[in-house]
Amino acid sequence: MTLQIGAVAPDFEADTTEGHIHFHDWIGNSWALLFSHPKDFTPVCTTELGTLARMKPEFDKRGVKLIGLSVDPVAxxxxxxxxxxxxxxxxxxxxxxxxxxxxxxxxYNMLPADTGGTSDGRTPADNATVRTVFVIGPDKKVKLALAYPMSTGRNFDEIVRAIDSLQLTAKHNVSTPANWKQGEDVIISGSVTNEQAKEKYPNGWKSPKPYIRIVPQPN
Structure with a gap:
């Protein structure tokens, strides 16, 4: 089972293609996207790594650092x-x-804790569960975890959309509905009373059911 949302992302030290890092220090006050791969030179992962590199400016402007992991040597x-x-x-x-x-x-619970040996000699199938995306907040807690099979390439547009929601809802007491995109209406969180909501949204809200209060996205 992967790490639960709200858990502190385990800290570690590791060698990377850009030098040795201490993970929590590397994140600093930013958000982070940690995404894993079962082995180098695998077809779906090749397309994913390049696509994410091409999309890096979208993550940069959201203050999200990118870091990959693959069960193979840095060289x-x-x-x-x-x-x-x-x-x-x-x-x-x-x-x-x-x-x-x-x-x-x-x-990160992507492989069983009792897995022995090293990456040497392991096949992609041996590491099939090392196909997870973790979005980690500045507080070093897991905000989102997505696990993918080897046959299904990740949709990074959806991950950007989810990060937009995570960052918005971390700042305002709102939630985002199904298929929400940046700029669309949101839902006032259930923890906000009607009296509190009236202070923030003096023009009121749409309420198709008593427990749903829809308002424009806060700036």
Whole structure:
């Protein structure tokens, strides 16, 4: 089972394609997106890493740092970067963690804690569960976790949309409805009383049911 939302993201030290990091220090006061891969030179992951690199400006403007993890050595990650650029047009422009001892994969419950050995000799199928996206807040807590099968490429537009919701709802006492996108109406959180809501939304709200209060997105 993956880490639960609201849990503190486990801290760790690791070597990456951009040097050695201490994870919590690396996050600092930013948001972070940690996304994992079962092995280098796998087809779906190749498309994902390049697509995320191309979309990095969208994450930058939201204050979200990107970091990948693959169960292979850092030197191999760097060689994979050339393939990624050839296939997608953009090489990774964010650090990639080498997890050869499987320590981080186990720490984040992507592999069973009793998994032995190293990455050497393991196949993508052995690491099939190392296909998770974690969005981590400045408080170092997990805000979102998504696990994908190896056959299904991740939709990074959806991850950007989810981050927009996470950042909005962290700042205002609102929730976002199904298929919400930036700029659309939101729902006043249930923890806000009608009296409190009237102070913030003097023009009132739409209420198709007594427990649903719909208002324009706060700025």
């Amino acid at each position: 191999q990650h760097k060689a994979w970067g050339d393939d990624i650029k050839d296939v997608v047009g953009t090489a990774p422009n964010y650090p990639m963690i080498g997890d050869t001892d499987l320590k981080i994969s186990k720490l």
